Amino acid sequence: MSGAALVAELAERARRLGFDAFGVTRADARPDLPDKLGTALAAGWHAGMAWMAETRDRRADPRALWPEARSAIVLGLSYAPERSPLDDLERRSQGLISAYARNRDYHDLIKGRLKELAGLITRTGADAKVFVDTAPVMEKPLAEAAGLGWQGKHSVLISRDFGSWLFLGVILTTAELPPDAPHAERCGSCRRCLDICPTDAFPAPFRLDARRCLAYYSVEHEGPIPLAFRAPMGNRIFGCDDCLAVCPWNRFAGTARELRFHARVDNDLPPLADLLELDEPEFRARFAGSPVKRLGHARFLRNVLIATGNSGDAGLLSATERHLAAPDPMVRGAAIWAVRRLAPARGRELALALAPKERDMEVAAEWTAEVADA
Ligand code: B12
Ligand code: SF4
Ligand code: SF4
Numbered sequence: 001m002s003g004a005a006l007v008a009e010l011a012e013r014a015r016r017l018g019f020d021a022f023g024v025t026r027a028d029a030r031p032d033l034p035d036k037l038g039t040a041l042a043a044g045w046h047a048g049m050a051w052m053a054e055t056r057d058r059r060a061d062p063r064a065l066w067p068e069a070r071s072a073i074v075l076g077l078s079y080a081p082e083r084s085p086l087d088d089l090e091r092r093s094q095g096l097i098s099a100y101a102r103n104r105d106y107h108d109l110i111k112g113r114l115k116e117l118a119g120l121i122t123r124t125g126a127d128a129k130v131f132v133d134t135a136p137v138m139e140k141p142l143a144e145a146a147g148l149g150w151q152g153k154h155s156v157l158i159s160r161d162f163g164s165w166l167f168l169g170v171i172l173t174t175a176e177l178p179p180d181a182p183h184a185e186r187c188g189s190c191r192r193c194l195d196i197c198p199t200d201a202f203p204a205p206f207r208l209d210a211r212r213c214l215a216y217y218s219v220e221h222e223g224p225i226p227l228a229f230r231a232p233m234g235n236r237i238f239g240c241d242d243c244l245a246v247c248p249w250n251r252f253a254g255t256a257r258e259l260r261f262h263a264r265v266d267n268d269l270p271p272l273a274d275l276l277e278l279d280e281p282e283f284r285a286r287f288a289g290s291p292v293k294r295l296g297h298a299r300f301l302r303n304v305l306i307a308t309g310n311s312g313d314a315g316l317l318s319a320t321e322r323h324l325a326a327p328d329p330m331v332r333g334a335a336i337w338a339v340r341r342l343a344p345a346r347g348r349e350l351a352l353a354l355a356p357k358e359r360d361m362e363v364a365a366e367w368t369a370e371v372a373d374a
Contacts, residue, residue: 001124002371003175003177003178004178004214004333005307006120006121006124006175006177007024007177007178008039009120010022010073010117010120010121011034012021012076012115013116013117013120013332014113014117014150014237014342014355017113017116017117018077018113018235018257018258019075019076019113020076020078020159020162020166020168020257021074021075021076021077021078021143021148021149021159021161021334022074022075022076022148022159023073023143023146023147023148023180023231024070024071024072024073024074024149024177024178024180024259024268025071025072025074025142025146025179025180025182025273025330026047026070026071026145026146026179027062027063027066027069027070027071027072027173028061028062028063029072029142029145029146030061030141030142030145032141033138033141034056034057034060034061035055035060036051036141037059037060037199037205037285038056038060038140040055040207041053043203043209044209044211045203045208045209045210045211047094047210047211047213047216047220047221048220048221048334049216049220051136055136058136059136059137059138060138062137062142062172064362065136065172066129066172068127069129069172069173069174069176070173070175070176070177071172071173071175071176071177071179072142072145072173073108073117073143073144073146073170073173073177074139074143074146074148074169074170074173074328075113075114075117075168075169075170075171075190075262076143076157076159076162076167076168077110077151077166077256077258078162078165078166078167078253078256078257078258078261079099079106079165079166079167079256079258079261080099080162080165080167080250080253080255080256080354081102081165081255081256081263082164082255082262082263083231084245085099085241085242085244085245085249086241086242086245086246087216088235088269088289089098089234089235089236089243090240091235091269091313092234092235092245092273092313093271093272093311093313093315093316094235094269094270094272094275095235095238095269095270095272095303095304095307096208096234096235096236096237096244096269096307097133097237097239097267097270097292098215098236098239098240098241099165099241099244099263100167100239100261100291101175101238101239101267101292102202102261102262102264102268103260103261103262103263103264103267103290104209104260104289104290105289105291105293105294106132106133106167106261107113107132107133107134107290107291108289109258109260110132110167110169110228111130111132111169114130114131114132114169114170114171115130116129116287117130117171118171118173119348121171121173121175122174125142126173126174126175127173127174128171128172128173128175129172129173129175130169130170130171130173131169131170131171131172132167132168132169132170132195133168133169134166134301137172139157139169139170139225140155140156140157142170143157143168143180144157144182144183144363145182145250146180146182147180147181147183147198148166148168148183149162149166149183150184150186150187151171151185151203151250152164152183152187152193152206152207152247153187153190153191153193153194153207154193154194154208154243154247154252155194155207155208156243156244156306157161158186158247158249159234159249159253160186160249160252161251161252161253162252163244163247163249163250163251163252164244164245164247164249164250164253164255165244165250165253165256182220185348186249190220190248191205191244191286192247192248193242193244193246193247194243195242196242196246197242197243198214198232198234198240198242199213199214199232200212200213201213201214204219204344205310211368212229213240214229214232214233214236214239214240215239215240217233217293218233218236218237218238218239218240218303219239222299223330223335224302224330224333224334224362225302225306227249227252227304227337227369227370227372228372230306230309230310230372231310231336231372232253232309232311233303233306233307233310235272235307235311236307237275237300237303237304237307237308238291238292238295238300250298251319257357263273264290265284267287267290267292270280272304272307272308272311272313273315273316273319274303274372275300275304275324276301276304276320276322278300278318279297279320282298283297283300284297287300298330299330300329301323301326301328301331301334302330302331302334304337305320305323305331305334305337305369306334306337306338307318307334308338308342309334309337309338309339309340309341309342310341311342312342313342314342314343316338316342317339317342318345319344320338320339320342321339321350321364324336324339324350326355329360329363331363332360332363332366333362333363333366336350336363336367337364337366337369337371340367340371341371344371347367347371350367352369354367355367
């Protein structure tokens, strides 16, 4: 079968599998990536994601990951939300989960479909491997090379048709396939994403410093959230969509066709009061099959308590105080912060009673640490 015939068959099958975007590029299409990833790592923009540095050579070059790879097929699946996440930032007693995580985990959903496409390739005698998110493959620049869109100034891939809301997946193959033309950058003089970022996480256009990004702190970061980033988290309890949501190219994006990416009713702005009550088995049951489950119960509570501290809702005080006795020091620390923000006088009273008994030095310090202004 010719490369062109195989691409036509793959594109048609991808469409039937529900993929919204499809493109092909050469595996060596981005010789600029080792330098660019090197710049990011040297500057420390990967924050605590040490795995990014550990896999740098393979990550920046698919041919270093798999020397026999000749082509990359890049797929996109829309998860465009029903309404702009920016509209939900003022619902301060409700937790805001990022648009990508309100229902089924995209990894599960995309990987199976990629494997089905890979089966069409291996049938021709070529080899193929599938990747979505977790492997050392730089999916955004490969998607740009394959013509799916361009990396915007917020660094995410934007599509003309689906805006900022595309999940990406990649198939590397030993087959020589005719490549698509790369997509040109279309941001022009716009800088809305850079200006809206609540934590000033962009050192320059197209470059993101994860050490200042709320998506990083709420999803990837392991320990307590640094003080300076707690107030800016607002009601976000998993991820952040601000820089994506503000992009004018989203006006062409209709709501995702895939119903399993539509917000599940109970994950659409759940009341913080309910989330504060979830014990570990309830947390696991409630978020089974969703990306939120990977956070684990303690980090989930950490985020919910910070959102509670930002809510200004004194009705949440007693539910918050219950977490002052949590076994995990990270949760106790977040609970202290929330109590002090919600009711400073009660915070002082509790500090006198509880701080001297606290064995963890960092948690004890939370009682005296400066609490950011509301
Ligand atoms: C690590 C990671 C993160 C980190 C770091 C983000 C980042 N910018 O890389 C954190 C946790 C912050 C994160 C957040 C999010 N992520 Co993320 N993440 C990844 C992951 C696993 C690796 C990305 C990577 O390689 N980063 C390394 C950096 C160095 O790469 P880069 O951003 O392309 O870097 C460019 C710049 O540094 C620039 N550069 C460097 N020097 C120079 C010099 C000049 C002159 C210029 C012009 C440029 C330049 O060039 C680099 C190469 O293009 C990918 C999956 C994958 N395997 O690719 C998903 C992925 C990028 N994430 C995704 C999503 C959905 C998100 C969030 C929207 C989730 C959310 N709502 O909370 C946010 C978006 C935040 C944002 N503005 O980026 C999607 C994006 C889909 C898309 N359409 O692009 C991906 C592709 C997962 C997937 N399979 O769908 N993510
Ligand atoms: S995800 Fe949020 S915090 Fe991170 S760069 Fe975008 S707007 Fe800033
Ligand atoms: S908001 Fe403007 S600058 Fe940012 S990605 Fe969209 S078009 Fe580009």
